[in-house]
Amino acid sequence: MPKSANLYARIEPDLKEQAEAILNALGIPASNAITMFYKQIVLHNGIPFDLKIPNHPTDISRMTESQFNEELEKGYKNMQEGNNIPMEQAFSDIRKEYGI
Incomplete structure (x- = not known):
């Protein structure tokens, strides 16, 4: 299926830069990473990782x-x-x- 849908999201500039630096090192364009994330959402029928508050030592x-x-x-x-x-x-x- 041709890629014809657009996705617009606003994120923090530092987060974007850090993530894109990692993706660049892996040789993965940001659009492909987003596509992979969406495919995992569909495969898992939800977010593909745990969403919880970490249980860190006494704060x-x-x-x-x-x-x-x-x-x-x-x-x-x-x-x-x-x-x-x-x-x-x-x-x-x-x-x-x-x-x-």
């Missing part, structure tokens, strides 16, 4: 002051009881658990 920007203080108290108590691990292991565990 202090979303905490109340009392919740933040409670987390600090827990950490302090664990430290006093010797329930701690080396920093490198802690970050490795976090990356593994959250896929980052």
Whole structure:
């Protein structure tokens, strides 16, 4: 079928530049990437990936002051009881658990 339909979308310029740089490195024109995305929507009968809020480690920007203080108290108590691990292991565990 000939390509005759137009799609117009407004997106952030930085996002467009970053995505197009990746697509260029892959040798895929933006129009082909959009076509692939639309074909996947049809094949999956919906968005072809999970739409959910990532479950990242505790985000202090979303905490109340009392919740933040409670987390600090827990950490302090664990430290006093010797329930701690080396920093490198802690970050490795976090990356593994959250896929980052």
